[in-house]
Amino acid sequence: MSIAENIARVRQQIDRAARRVTRNPDQITLMAVTKTVPPERIREAYAAGIRWFGENRVPEFAAKVDAIDRSDARWHMIGHLQSNKARRAVDLFDAVDSVDSLPLARKLNLRAAERQKKMPVLIEINIAQEASKSGLGPDSSAFEDLLTAAPELASLDFQGLMTVPPYSENPENSRPYFRKMHELFDAIRHRRLASVAMNVLSMGMSHDFEVALEEGATLVRLGTAIFGERPPVRSNR
Numbered sequence: 001m002s003i004a005e006n007i008a009r010v011r012q013q014i015d016r017a018a019r020r021v022t023r024n025p026d027q028i029t030l031m032a033v034t035k036t037v038p039p040e041r042i043r044e045a046y047a048a049g050i051r052w053f054g055e056n057r058v059p060e061f062a063a064k065v066d067a068i069d070r071s072d073a074r075w076h077m078i079g080h081l082q083s084n085k086a087r088r089a090v091d092l093f094d095a096v097d098s099v100d101s102l103p104l105a106r107k108l109n110l111r112a113a114e115r116q117k118k119m120p121v122l123i124e125i126n127i128a129q130e131a132s133k134s135g136l137g138p139d140s141s142a143f144e145d146l147l148t149a150a151p152e153l154a155s156l157d158f159q160g161l162m163t164v165p166p167y168s169e170n171p172e173n174s175r176p177y178f179r180k181m182h183e184l185f186d187a188i189r190h191r192r193l194a195s196v197a198m199n200v201l202s203m204g205m206s207h208d209f210e211v212a213l214e215e216g217a218t219l220v221r222l223g224t225a226i227f228g229e230r231p232p233v234r235s236n237r
Ligand SMILES: *Cc1c(COP(=O)(O)O)cnc(C)c1O
Pocket: 033, 035, 056, 078, 079, 164, 205, 206, 207, 221, 222, 223, 224, 225
């Protein structure tokens, strides 16, 4: 299957999943995740209409960014970001969807201010509180502290939440986590916190995005379903 065919297929799947729960498919964002994907295949996805892209690692994106025509595409950092790469991330990316600590948020804010940029961000939640994953615990004081500090972080634009639930072959196993994320998202929105908007709920990957959409995701992040299987990873950083 070509990349264009894969994209057409996932758009149909998104459409059907949205309609099952009477949501408007036009309000759902499809992000293509391009880790390990070379620029020529990224260009194919762009030609097939993709405008939202996600990358996991700053050095990998830095190495291929010059071969990519940015034009009207949006590039989001979606992997764990070390504070010492905050400046590079602010320079390279249009948004950081994986803000997982207040110190990182402060660093990004400082670097964005230096560049006179307002950086859109999502807060990453470790919804199952897995030791192996980054992200803030949904009930943690660190999460609360970050929400409270948002008004001081004037160069960041807090737009919502992101999560990666525990992997399971069966996408139904992700459903309780997606549901919990949606509840958290709604609860925070209802608090109407200063400088914290809750418009984006980024959850769902190739194997479980239909369930994520049924449970309220506004943005799904698809790699394998668009570009095919990735080579095995050597390291997760
Ligand atoms: C790799 C990755 C994805 C996409 O994963 P697929 O299973 O290939 O769709 C989505 N989100 C994050 C944070 C990722 O690291």
